[in-house]
Amino acid sequence: MPIIPKVDPNLDPFQAKPVTPSESQARRAFAARNNRHDSNNADLSNIEMPSHWAVPWADLMMVMMVMFAVMLATNLAERDVSDLFKKDTNPQPKQHVQPPPPKSTITQTEPQDDVRTKEKTPTEPNPVDQTKEQTTQSTPINPAPPTLEKTDAGAIPIEDILRLSKNLVTEANLDDIDVVLTDNQSIKVSVRGNLLFDLGKADLKPEAISFLRDLSTIIAANNYQIEVAGHTDNFPVSNPAYPTNWELSAARAARVARYLIQYGKLEPGRFTVIGHSYYQPTVANDSLANKAKNRRVEIIITRYTYNP
Numbered sequence: 001m002p003i004i005p006k007v008d009p010n011l012d013p014f015q016a017k018p019v020t021p022s023e024s025q026a027r028r029a030f031a032a033r034n035n036r037h038d039s040n041n042a043d044l045s046n047i048e049m050p051s052h053w054a055v056p057w058a059d060l061m062m063v064m065m066v067m068f069a070v071m072l073a074t075n076l077a078e079r080d081v082s083d084l085f086k087k088d089t090n091p092q093p094k095q096h097v098q099p100p101p102p103k104s105t106i107t108q109t110e111p112q113d114d115v116r117t118k119e120k121t122p123t124e125p126n127p128v129d130q131t132k133e134q135t136t137q138s139t140p141i142n143p144a145p146p147t148l149e150k151t152d153a154g155a156i157p158i159e160d161i162l163r164l165s166k167n168l169v170t171e172a173n174l175d176d177i178d179v180v181l182t183d184n185q186s187i188k189v190s191v192r193g194n195l196l197f198d199l200g201k202a203d204l205k206p207e208a209i210s211f212l213r214d215l216s217t218i219i220a221a222n223n224y225q226i227e228v229a230g231h232t233d234n235f236p237v238s239n240p241a242y243p244t245n246w247e248l249s250a251a252r253a254a255r256v257a258r259y260l261i262q263y264g265k266l267e268p269g270r271f272t273v274i275g276h277s278y279y280q281p282t283v284a285n286d287s288l289a290n291k292a293k294n295r296r297v298e299i300i301i302t303r304y305t306y307n308p
Contacts, residue, residue: 156221161301162187168214177211187301189215193292200237202251204259212256216264219301226266227300228257229274231281233291250275256297270306 156164165179165187176193196208204212219226230253232245242248253273261268278285281294 156218158185158187158222158224158301158303161218161222161224164218165189165215168211168218172211172214174211182300185303189299189301190296191299192296194295196256196297197252197295199235200239200242200248202242202248202255204255209259212259213263215299216260216266219260220264220266222301223306224270225272225302225304225306226257226260226270227272227274227298227302228253228260229276229298229300230254230256231276231294231296231298232278233281233294234278234285235291245277246275248275249277252297256299260299267306267308269308 162179162181169177169179174195176191176195178188178190178192180188180190182188191208191211194205196204198205230249230251232249232252234245237243237245237248242251250273253275257271257273260266261271278294281290282296283290283293285291285294
């Protein structure tokens, strides 16, 4: 086991020289002074040191800016509320918002109202038809417009026209003519077959002229609007005068309307001419008899009064 020599505390460990008592006392005093300094430093390290002065100054400036912003917003809000109350208590500026309409507009609209009033004036009923006169007097509210007037404006009521037309067919002993009352209370006189025209032609035959003369007398006794519609079968037509059945059906209807107007001295504005070609057959075009039924001219006496 090695032998460790004992060191004299009075000797300097770096210098193997004996230390004098004054030097030893000075060293002890220096060591005690260093110990006090270390203990003071340890106490100071536990104390929180204050931050830099600029940080609280910035916080103060931020608080003041927010305060001034709130004060400014409150002041502006109070001004808006005060202005609103001033507008409510003083409504005089509202007088010039909507100017009155110009007088020229009013004077222009008055004649139009007069025209509408005149157009809506119903036609006086026929004094001969006492039943219709009583019905018109009992229901004077919302009269129909003149263009759709269904009261008789001529000398013969619609029921008498139907009766006279049927009597005319019976006296002429013509089997190819039908007189019916349609769903809209119009009288339809349908002349079928070859009574009026030959095949592919639009010239009136002599045996049909007498019937049209008597019919024009009945039409002249009233003021109803007249529709003349021509129909053909599906037999193709191709000639310079009538390239298709459209032209042929329209030409036949126009020929009948012209004869009624010329012989009865009727107002041409009462007539409407229509050509349907073969697109409105009454029966199927599958036989000669059915084709003859589909070749027809329909003279329709409507319930609408003609107002020139």
